[in-house]
Amino acid sequence: MSTSTAGQGLTRARTGVAVRGSGPPLAPRKTRRPGASPLTLGAFAAPALFLVLLINLYPVIYAGWQSLRDGSLIDAGDFVGLQNYADVLTDPTFWAAARFTVVFTLVGVFGSWFVGLALALLLKTRFPVKNTFKLLLLLPWVVPVVVSATAWNWLVATPQSPLPILAEALGLGNVLFLADPLLAKITVCVFKVWISFPFMMMMMAAALESVDNNVYEAAKVDGASKWNTLTNITLPMISRSTYISWILMTIFCVNDFPTIFLLTGGGPVNATQTLVVLSYVTVFQNFQTGPGVAIAFLMTLVLIVISVALYRQIKKVQIL
Amino acid sequence: MVSKSGLTRRSFLALSAAAVAGPAVLAGCGGGGGGGAGGGGSTEPIKFWNMPWGQTAFNPLDQKITEAYKPEAGLPAVTYQVIQWANFNQTFASAVASKTNPAVSSGGGTQVFQYEAQGGIAYVDELYAAWKANGLYDDFLPGLIDTLKVEKGYAAIPYNLDMRVIWVNKVLLDQAGGKVPTDWQSYLNAAEALKKNSVYGYGTGAGAGAYTGQHAIVCWMINNGGGLFDEQKQPNCVTPENIEAVNFVLEMVSKGYVDPASSTYTSANVQTQWKAKKFGLGYDTGGLADNIGGDVAKDIAVISPLTSPSGKKGSLYFPNNIMMYKNNPSIKGSEAFLTYYYQNMAPLWTQNTGIGLPPLKSIAKTKEFQANKDKVRIVEEWVPVARTWAAPGGQANFLNVTTVDATPAMNTFTQSILSGKTDAKSALTKLQADVKATMKS
DSSP: OOTHHHHHHHHHHHHTOOTTOOSOOOOOOOOOOTTOOHHHHHHHHHHHHHHHIIIIIHHHHHHHHHTTBOOOSSOOOOBOTTHHHHHHHTOHHHHHHHHHHHHHHHIIIIIHHHHHHHHHHHHHSOOTTHHHHHHHHHHHHHSOHHHHHHHHHHHHSSTTSHHHHHHHHTTOOSOOTTTSHHHHHHHHHHHHHHHHHHHHHHHHHHHHHTSOHHHHHHHHHTTOOHHHHIIIIIHHHTHHHHHHHHHHHHHHHHTOOHHHHHHTTTOSTTTTOOHHHHHHHHHHTSOOHHHHHHHHHHHHHHHHHHHHHHHHHHHHOOOO | OOOOSSHHHHHHHHHHGGGOOHHHHHHOOOOOOOOOOBOOSOOSOEEEEEOOOSSTTHHHHHHHHHHTOOOOTTSOOEEEEEOOSTTHHHHHHHHHHTTOOOSEEOOSTTHHHHHHHTTOEEOOHHHHHHHHHHTHHHHBOTTSGGGGEETTEEOOEEEEEEEEEEEEEHHHHHHTTOOOOSBHHHHHHHHHHHHTTTOBSSOOOOSTTOOHHHHHHHHHHHHTTOOSBOTTSOBOOOOHHHHHHHHHHHHHHHTTOSOTTGGGOOHHHHHHHHHTTOBOEEEEETTHHHHHOHHHHHHEEEOOOOBOTTSOOOEEEEEEEEEEESSBSOHHHHHHHHHHHHHHOTHHHHTTOSOOBOSBHHHHTSHHHHTOHHHHHIIIIIGGGEEOTTTBTOSSOOGGGGGTTTOHHHHHHHHHHHTTOSOHHHHHHHHHHHHHHHOOO
C-alpha cells in the first residue's frame, strides 16, 4: 500500500467522515425546548445584554466622542472632528510605533507558536518527570507579568546582571540588552515569546490530542517520514486550532501594555514603543485624550481586520 | 506629570501603570468639568485625601493626626482616605467629574494647576491671611509659598519638598583620590578620578518610570541660569545656558562618566548601581540614602550646590502641595482643618516616616530633623537656590509645566542625550517643538 492510507484518512477527516466509520456525518438535530419562544429567550438574555451594553458599549461610544474632541482627563474640550485622527496619522511617532507593533506581534505570535508547538509535540512523547516539566513550562504564563518583567530586568538591565556578565565572559563585550535600540527590540520580543509560549503550548497540546492516532499509524505503515507526518498530517489537522490561537495571540500582542511598559517604558528613545504604549502615554502622561483615544481606535480597527481575515481562514478549514 | 518626595512614587507609578492596557485607554478616559460652588457652613464631614508620601508608617500616623482633629462648634469633622499612586490621575478626575471629590487633598505636584485652570480649586488667600496673624505663614521656608501662586490667587499650600541634589560616595571618591566638586570643572575632575576605579561619576537613570534622569539634566540647566520656560510662561529651551548644560552632560557621556545603560535604568536599577558601588556621584532625590539603605547609605552624602560656568547655583525642586476644592461642604471647615493639620503635622517628619522635606522652618529646626546632616544641608543650602519647572522665567509653577513633568517629550530628550547620539542644539530644538505641540493654550 502507498501513502494513500494516510491520504484517505486525512481526506476523510477533512470531509467530516469519521476515520473509523463511513457515510456522511450526521447533521446536528435541532431541538427546541417547549415554551422557549423568542420572546422568552429575549427576556432571559435582556439583563445580560443590558449589562454588556452598559459596560462595553457606552464607554466605547464615549471614548469615540472623546476622540473627536481636544480635551484632557479633566476637560471635555472642544469638538475638532477628525482632526485628532489626521494628526495621529501624520505623526512619525505613530508610524514608528505601528511598525514596531507589527514586528512585536509577528514575533510574538509566530515565535510563541513555534516554541509552543515544539514543546507540545515533545510532551506527546514519553519521558521521565514529564508532568513536572509540563508544570514548569507553564510558569512564564502563570506568573504575573509584573513579576516576570522585574525578573527579566534583573537578568539584563545592568552590566552586573547575569546575562551581560555571561555575554562578557563569552567575549561579546558589554552587551546593552535594553539600552541599545536594536537589542532592546529583540529583548522585548524574546520576552514576549517567553511569557506567551505556554499558552500556545496548551492550545497546541489540546489540538494534538484531538488528532486520531490511526492517522499516524496509517502514515507510519505508509512509510511517511517524521517531517512528512508533521507537515502533511499534524499541521493540517490542527490548523483550525492554530488559526484560533493566532487570532488570540495577535490580540494579546497588539494590546500588550505591561510587557513593554515595565521592561523598557517604550525606550530607548521610543525604539520599543508600540501603539498601545503610545496611546497610554498620550492620554495619561501628555493628558491628550483625543489623540490618545484616536490611536486606540485605529489599533482596534486594525485588530478587527486581522481577526476577520484569520477567522475567514478558519472557516475555510473543514476539519477540527 | 507629577512630582513627589522620592523615587518610590514614580517607580510605583510605572508598575501600577501595568494595570492599564489598550481597552482601558479606550474605556477609561473620563472627561467632565470641575466641581461646583464652594460650601459655607455645612456640618457634613469634609474629606481629606492624602497620598502615600512616605514609607509604611506614614499613612497610619497621618490618619492618627487627622482623626485627632476636634472641630469647633458648627464646623464639620474630617474623614481620612489614602489614595494610592496607581492611576491617581483618573481617581481624582473621576471624583471631580462626579462631584464626589474630597474637600482637601494632596496629589501630584502639578495636579492643582490642572484643576485650577478648570475653575475647580478654592484659593487659599484668605487662609494665608489668617496664618499671617497666627505666625504659620512666616513659618514656611522662604520663597516656597509663591511657587503655588497663580493669576487669581494662591492655588495650594506647600506640603513637602521633593528635591534634586548631588550625592557623592565619599569612600569611593577618597579611594580614587578625587575631591568633592564645587563647580563643573571639579565635577569633571572627580568623575575622571572615579572612572579609573570603574565607577561612574554621573549616576542617573531614564528608563521605565524613572524620571530623575530628566530632572538631572534640567538641574544642570537651572544651575547654569537656564531652564525650560521664559517670563511669558512659554517654552524657551534652545538658549545658550541650556546648550552649555547639555553639552556638559554630553561631554560626560562621551568621556565614559555615564553608565551606557543609564538611558533605560529604572529607579531600582539606579539604586542597585549605588549599592553596587558603581555610581560614585550624581543627582538624585533627597531621600537617596533612605532608599538604598545598608552600608553604602552611610558612605554617601549630599554635597553643596555647584557653581556653574555662569557663576550661578541652582537645582530643580518640586513643592508638593495640599489643595482645597470649590466643590466643598465647608470652605471654612476645610480652612480650620488645614490650620490644625499644619500646626500638628510635625511628627510626620520627626518620626522619620519617609515623607519629603518639610515646608516649615519650625519642623526643620527640630532636633530629630537636625540629626540628619544631609537633610539639613538640603534645607540650608539647596532649597534657597532651588527653582521650579517654571525657571528661568519665574518661580511659580503653572498649567503648562505639565508638558515637561515626566512626559514622553522629556523622556525622549533625556534618553537621546544619555545615549550620546545627538548634539545639544538638536536635542533642545526637538524638545522645544515637542513641548509646544503638547501645550494647552
